[in-house]
Amino acid sequence: MAVEGETAVKIASTFSWQDVCMTVQKGKKQEKQILSNISGSLSSGKVCALMGPSGAGKTSLLNVLAARIRTRGTTEVTGNITLDGQPITGSSLRKRIAYVMQQDILVPTQTVRESLWFSANLRLPKSYSMKDKKELVEKMLVDLGLVKCADTFIGDDMIRGVSGGEKKRTCVGIELIMKPKLIFLDEPTSGLDSYAAHNVILKLEELASKEGCNVLCTIHQPSSEVFHLFNKVMLLRSGKLFFFGGVSGLSEQLHSVNRGCPNEFNLADHVMFLLQTELEKELDSMQAKMIMETPEKAATPDVPHDKSVMTKSMEGATAGFLTQLMALTKREAQNIWRDKPGLIASIIIPVILNVFFAAIFYQVGDITLDNYDPRSHFGGMTQVAIGGMFGAAQPLLLKFPLDRGIFLREYATSTYGSAAYFLSKTMVELPQSFLNAVITWTAAYFLMGLRGQFMIYVLVFWVTGVAAASTAVLVGCLAANAEVATQAAPAVFVPQLLFAGFFITTEQIPAWLRWASYLCALKYGMNLNILNEFGPDATSSWPDVYTLNPATGIKDVPLKATVNAEFVVRNSIDPDHVWVYVGVLLAIIVVVRMLSIMALARRAAAFF
Numbered sequence: 001m002a003v004e005g006e007t008a009v010k011i012a013s014t015f016s017w018q019d020v021c022m023t024v025q026k027g028k029k030q031e032k033q034i035l036s037n038i039s040g041s042l043s044s045g046k047v048c049a050l051m052g053p054s055g056a057g058k059t060s061l062l063n064v065l066a067a068r069i070r071t072r073g074t075t076e077v078t079g080n081i082t083l084d085g086q087p088i089t090g091s092s093l094r095k096r097i098a099y100v101m102q103q104d105i106l107v108p109t110q111t112v113r114e115s116l117w118f119s120a121n122l123r124l125p126k127s128y129s130m131k132d133k134k135e136l137v138e139k140m141l142v143d144l145g146l147v148k149c150a151d152t153f154i155g156d157d158m159i160r161g162v163s164g165g166e167k168k169r170t171c172v173g174i175e176l177i178m179k180p181k182l183i184f185l186d187e188p189t190s191g192l193d194s195y196a197a198h199n200v201i202l203k204l205e206e207l208a209s210k211e212g213c214n215v216l217c218t219i220h221q222p223s224s225e226v227f228h229l230f231n232k233v234m235l236l237r238s239g240k241l242f243f244f245g246g247v248s249g250l251s252e253q254l255h256s257v258n259r260g261c262p263n264e265f266n267l268a269d270h271v272m273f274l275l276q277t278e279l280e281k282e283l284d285s286m287q288a289k290m291i292m293e294t295p296e297k298a299a300t301p302d303v304p305h306d307k308s309v310m311t312k313s314m315e316g317a318t319a320g321f322l323t324q325l326m327a328l329t330k331r332e333a334q335n336i337w338r339d340k341p342g343l344i345a346s347i348i349i350p351v352i353l354n355v356f357f358a359a360i361f362y363q364v365g366d367i368t369l370d371n372y373d374p375r376s377h378f379g380g381m382t383q384v385a386i387g388g389m390f391g392a393a394q395p396l397l398l399k400f401p402l403d404r405g406i407f408l409r410e411y412a413t414s415t416y417g418s419a420a421y422f423l424s425k426t427m428v429e430l431p432q433s434f435l436n437a438v439i440t441w442t443a444a445y446f447l448m449g450l451r452g453q454f455m456i457y458v459l460v461f462w463v464t465g466v467a468a469a470s471t472a473v474l475v476g477c478l479a480a481n482a483e484v485a486t487q488a489a490p491a492v493f494v495p496q497l498l499f500a501g502f503f504i505t506t507e508q509i510p511a512w513l514r515w516a517s518y519l520c521a522l523k524y525g526m527n528l529n530i531l532n533e534f535g536p537d538a539t540s541s542w543p544d545v546y547t548l549n550p551a552t553g554i555k556d557v558p559l560k561a562t563v564n565a566e567f568v569v570r571n572s573i574d575p576d577h578v579w580v581y582v583g584v585l586l587a588i589i590v591v592v593r594m595l596s597i598m599a600l601a602r603r604a605a606a607f608f
C-alpha cells in the first residue's frame with residue numbers, strides 16, 4: 001500500500017563501525033576493557049544476529065552502536081560509527097534509529113492498533129495527513145501479522161491481553177512506524193517459544209528487506225529455523241569479535257578450523273557451546289584465523305534486496321504541544337476508564353471509609369447537644385483533612401515511578417516532551433480529585449452535622465488535595481524508583497500534620513521553626529476550613545449557647561467566642577486573609593508542579 005505523498009527515494013544505506021572500543025574505569029587506576037576493536041558493516045535490508053556467551057559484551061556493543069551509552073564519567077567509547085558516512089550523533093540521526101528493549105514496555109490498557117496509532121500520531125512529521133498515518137498503521141498491522149489481534153488489549157497480569165509474540169511484534173511496530181534506517185533489538189525472542197520467535201524474526205527479515213533498513217539484534221539461543229533467517233551473524237567472545245559474516249560463512253569457517261557443526265546439530269548451539277567449552281588457547285588461535293576471513297566481507301556494502309523500496313522523508317516537525325497533550329490525556333483517561341476494578345475501587349472505598357469515619361464523629365458539630373465538645377467538633381474536621389491529604393497523595397506518589405519505563409521509552413524516541421506528559425496526567429487527575437472531594441464531603445458534612453458552607457468545604461478539600469498530590473508527584477519524579485518514593489513520603493507528609501495546627505497551635509511552635517508552617521499546604525487548607533466553620537462570619541448566625549467561665553464557674557461565655565479564640569486566634573488565622581490563603585495554596589501547586597516537570601525532564605535527559 002503506497003502512502004499518499006511518499007517521495008521516491010531509493011534506500012541503499014550502509015551502517016558501519018570501525019575499531020569500536022569501550023572501557024570502564026574501575027577504581028582509581030584500574031580499567032576494564034569491555035569491547036576491543038570491533039569492526040563491521042551492514043547494509044539495507046540485512047538482519048544481523050549478535051551472539052556470544054554471557055558477559056561477552058553483546059548488550060554493550062548494541063548500546064554503543066545505537067548511541068545509547070553515556071560516555072561521561074567512568075565509561076569511555078572510541079571508534080567510528082557511521083550511517084551513510086555520517087557519524088551517529090545529533091537528534092535528527094537519533095530519530096532514524098529504533099531501539100526495541102528486551103522488556104515489552106507497553107500500556108496494558110491500549111489495544112495493539114491504538115499503540116501503533118499513538119506512535120504514528122505523535123512521531124510522524126506533520127507532512128503526514130491523518131489518512132496517511134492511518135494507512136501506515138494498517139499496513140504495519142498487516143506486515144507484522146497483527147491484524148487478528150489489532151483490537152485486543154495489550155494486557156498485563158490483571159487484564160487478559162495479546163500473546164508474548166504479539167506484544168513483541170507490537171513493540172517492533174511502534175518503532176518501525178517511523179521508518180527507521182537502523183533497528184536495534186535487545187533479545188527480541190526472549191521468553192517466546194520457538195514458533196513465536198521464528199515469527200518475530202521472520203517479520204523483521206521481511207520488513208528489513210521491504211523497507212531497506214538495517215537490523216541488529218542480540219539473541220541467546222536461536223533455533224535452527226530462526227538462526228538461518230539471519231543474513232549476518234556477529235559473534236563476540238570476551239569483548240572481541242570472533243566472527244562476522246553470513247550464517248553459511250560461519251559454517252564454512254568452523255569447518256576450516258576443524259570444528260565443523262555435525263549435520264544433526266543446531267549451528268548456533270554448536271558455536272555457543274564451542275565458545276564456552278574450548279580452551280582459551282584454542283579459541284584464540286581459531287579467533288585469529290576466523291577474523292582474518294571477515295573484514296573484507298564486512299567492509300563491502302551489500303546490495304539491498306529490494307532496490308525499489310520507497311520511503312518518505314522523516315525530516316520536519318512532528319506533532320505540536322497541543323496534539324501531544326490531547327493524545328496523552330486521551331490515553332491517560334482511557335487507562336483509568338478501562339481499568340474497571342481500579343475505577344470502582346476509587347469510588348467505593350472513599351464512600352465506605354468516609355461514611356465510617358463520619359459515623360464515629362456523628363453530629364459532633366451540633367452545638368445545641370448537651371454533650372457538645374468543641375475539641376470533638378474540631379477533631380471531626382481534622383480527620384477529614386488528614387484523610388484527604390493522604391488520600392490525594394497516595395495514588396499520585398507512585399504514578400510517575402511506575403509509569404517511568406513507558407515515559408522514558410517514549411521521551412527517548414521524541415514522542416513527546418515532559419511538559420505535555422506531565423500536564424496530561426494533571427488534566428485527568430483534577431476531575432478525579434474533584435469527584436473525590438464531593439464524595440468525601442457528602443458523606444462527612446451531614447453525618448457530622450457541620451455548620452460551614454458545604455461548597456466551600458468541597459473546594460478547599462479539592463485544592464488542598466491537589467496541593468498534597470503535587471508534593472507526592474514531586475517526590476515521585478525525584479525518586480529513583482517506587483521504593484525510594486514510598487520511603488521518602490512520610491518525611492514529606494508527617495511534618496505537614498505537625499504544622500497544620502492539629503496537635504499544637506501555631507503560636508506554641510518555637511518561633512525559629514514557625515516559618516515551616518508557611519510552606520505547609522495543609523495548614524492553609526485547614527485555615528480556610530477553620531474560618532468556614534469557626535470564623536467570625538460563620539459563627540455570627542450560631543444560636544446563643546454559652547460555655548463555662550473558669551473565673552466565675554458560671555456558663556456565661558458565648559460558645560462562638562470560645563471557639564473563635566481557641567481555633568482562629570490561637571492558630572494565628574486572619575479572617576481578612578482568606579484570599580491570601582487561597583493564593584498561597586494555588587502558588588504551592590504551580591511551583592511544586594513546575595519543579596516536578598523539571599525533575600522529570602532531568603531524569604529523562606539522564607536516561608542515556
Ligand SMILES: Nc1ncnc2c1ncn2[C@@H]1O[C@H](COP(=O)(O)OP(=O)(O)OP(=O)(O)O)[C@@H](O)[C@H]1O
Nearest residue numbers: 024032034052053054055056057058059060061075
Ligand atoms: N558500566 C559497566 N561497568 C563495569 N562493568 C561493565 C559495565 N558494563 C558492562 N560491564 C561488564 O562488561 C561485560 C559485558 O557486559 P554485557 O552486558 O555487554 O554482556 P552481555 O554479552 O550482554 O551479557 P548477557 O548475555 O549476560 O546479557 C560484563 O562482564 C559486564 O559485567
